[in-house]
Amino acid sequence: xxxxxxxxxxxxxxxxxxxxxxxxxxxxxxxxxxxxxxxxxxxxxxxxxxxxxxxxxxxxxxxxxxxxxxxxxxxxxxxxxxxxxxxxxxxxxxxxxxxxxxxxxxxxxxxxxxxxxxxxxxxxxxxxxxxxxxxxxxxxxxxxxxxxxxxxxxxxxxxxxxxxxxxxxxxxxxxxxxxxxxxxxxxxxxxxxxxxxxxxxxxxxxxxxxxxxxxxxxxxxxxxxxxxxxxxxxxxxxxxxxxxxxxxxxxxxxxxxxxxxxxxxxxxxxxxxxxxxxxx
Numbered sequence: 235x236x237x238x239x240x241x242x243x244x245x246x247x248x249x250x251x252x253x254x255x256x257x258x259x260x261x262x263x264x265x266x267x268x269x270x271x272x273x274x275x276x277x278x279x280x281x282x283x284x285x286x287x288x289x290x291x292x293x294x295x296x297x298x299x300x301x302x303x304x305x306x307x308x309x310x311x312x313x314x315x316x317x318x319x320x321x322x323x324x325x326x327x328x329x330x331x332x333x334x335x336x337x338x339x340x341x342x343x344x345x346x347x348x349x350x351x352x353x354x355x356x357x358x359x360x361x362x363x364x365x366x367x368x369x370x371x372x373x374x375x376x377x378x379x380x381x382x383x384x385x386x387x388x389x390x391x392x393x394x395x396x397x398x399x400x401x402x403x404x405x406x407x408x409x410x411x412x413x414x415x416x417x418x419x420x421x422x423x424x425x426x427x428x429x430x431x432x433x434x435x436x437x438x439x440x441x442x443x444x445x446x447x448x449x450x451x452x453x454x455x456x457x458x459x460x461x462x463x464x465x466x467x468x469x470x471x472x473x474x475x476x477x478x479x480x481x482x483x484x485x486x487x488x489x490x491x492x493x494x495x496x497x498x499x500x501x502x503x504x505x506x507x508x509x510x511x512x513x514x
Contacts, residue, residue: 262496265419266309270319270356274309275369275419276496281305282368283375285440286474296437297474300375303364304446307496310361310369313408313421314340314429314489315352323355324348327484333404340408340427340489346457346481349430349490358492360432363458363476364448365493370424370461371473372417378473379416379423385468389414390425392471398464403486405464420491424471427489428459435478456480463487 266274281304286297318337320326328343344352353359361369370379380389387399391406398404409421416423433439433450435458443450450458456478462471465487469475479488 262307265312268309268311268356268358268492268494270322270358272315272319272356272492273312274494275312277305277308277310277365277369277418279305279307279496280373282371282373284364284367284474286472291469296476297440299440301440302445303368303443303448305364305368306447308361308365308493309496310365310418310420310493311358311491312419314427314491315349316408317341320344320352323352330486333402334486336407338407339405340422342405342427342486342489343484344430344489345484346430346479348484350432353490353492356492358494360430360490361493362447362449363431363433363460366423366429366431366460367473369418369420369493370416376473378414378471379420380414385414385424385471387411390462390468390471391422391464392425392462393465393467405486423461423473425462425466426464427461427487428463428466429461430488430490431458431460433458435476454478459488 262276264276268274281302283300284303285300287300288295288298291297316338317335320341326341326343327345327348330343334342350360376382378385378389383389385392388411390411391399394400396402398406405426408426411422414424415421434452434454435456436451436454439451459477459479460475462475
């Protein structure tokens with residue numbers, strides 16, 4: 235091969251290498267493992283439909299106006315934080331015994347402050363309200379994680395004639411309703427336990443919230459809860475449903491999950507080698 239031919243071949247090789255390297259650097263794995271060992275699923279950057287139309291529900295005007303919100307990419311726990319994981323770091327504020335203490339059940343009796351502290355200890359954070367809703371319903375404005383079909387006990391742990399899908403006064407093990415999985419692979423985003431998120435609660439916040447990466451009001455008296463619990467009716471399990479609760483309070487239907495920004499550096503995929511990822 236002539237010198238000119240060698241140079242041309244080297245140039246082509248260098249271009250291909252750079253292209254491949256760039257794709258590898260920017261491609262984020264769908265699932266990673268958090269510092270606490272919990273699997274986390276990717277929610278890519280981009281727009282989604284948040285909220286509900288005005289007047290859709292009797293008590294749902296705090297979900298209006300329905301609008302498009304743009305978020306950065308982030309990871310969210312695939313499952314609610316379990317008793318086993320929580321006990322390694324903290325002790326619940328209220329000791330709910332009996333039907334709530336199995337290792338794989340979601341931790342309950344946790345205040346907003348304890349939820350925030352746990353996430354911080356394992357190098358995560360509470361999701362924002364907007365992040366939680368996108369992780370639950372995807373981008374198409376569906377009512378529930380699985381679509382628009384009303385909730386049933388095949389899809390979510392919910393209330394009814396007998397709470398908790400006829401189990402009575404109890405939560406279920408996390409991931410017990412795989413048919414109710416969200417578009418990104420998060421489990422139990424409807425039912426089982428309501429979940430703390432980072433934001434202060436304001437019924438009228440959506441009217442003035444920014445269209446990109448909203449983080450809630452700057453101050454307030456209540457923190458937001460999302461997702462519905464094992465004793466709630468199906469309408470409270472909708473992905474857009476939101477309510478406020480005292481951040482120092484807790485009960486047998488409140489738990490949480492953690493999130494983290496999809497940032498630069500190494501991220502670890504379960505059963506795979508660590509790989510480089512870059513913020514999209």
